[in-house]
Amino acid sequence: MKPQTAISRQLDDAAALCKANGATLTELRRLVLALILQAEGPLTAYQLLEKLQHIRKGAVPPTVYRALDFLIENHLIHKLERLNAFIPCAESHDHEVQFLICGKCGTVAEIEDPAVSKALAKAAEKAGFHPSNALVELDGTCASCANH
Ligand SMILES: [Zn+2]
Ligand SMILES: [Zn+2]
Numbered sequence: 001m002k003p004q005t006a007i008s009r010q011l012d013d014a015a016a017l018c019k020a021n022g023a024t025l026t027e028l029r030r031l032v033l034a035l036i037l038q039a040e041g042p043l044t045a046y047q048l049l050e051k052l053q054h055i056r057k058g059a060v061p062p063t064v065y066r067a068l069d070f071l072i073e074n075h076l077i078h079k080l081e082r083l084n085a086f087i088p089c090a091e092s093h094d095h096e097v098q099f100l101i102c103g104k105c106g107t108v109a110e111i112e113d114p115a116v117s118k119a120l121a122k123a124a125e126k127a128g129f130h131p132s133n134a135l136v137e138l139d140g141t142c143a144s145c146a147n148h
Helices: 005-020 027-038 045-055 061-073 114-126
Strands: 077-080 087-088 100-101 108-111 136-140
Touching: 005 027, 027 045, 027 061, 027 087, 045 061, 045 087, 061 077, 077 100
Parallel strands: 100 136
Antiparallel strands: 077 087, 100 108
């Protein structure tokens, strides 16, 4: 478990960020974000729904999906397409990102290497392709698992 104070600070930052974007981090969106921040690894929408139902009895899938869409739009979380799961964004702004997904412990690290983004953009351009999204997910073993 991560320290609660750090999480409430992240939630306050997120609320301020949304406000700056002209959006509102409602109580429900804040709850969903808190669950993602508290998790040790990526959570699927279904896992989130289950957790949410402990706090909010009436929570239904559309509730969760709408909250997730909002959090993605405001750059507070990322969706991992291959795992179909969600993790907090370490940067909280719109950025090109690469994910390192450990198959052993399940941790996901977010890295931002402009050289990778540039190389991808260039390769796409060469093919006459106009990318709308450049999500890179690498499967493998994280540093701490590799050392065991
Ligand atoms: Zn991010
Ligand atoms: Zn690992």
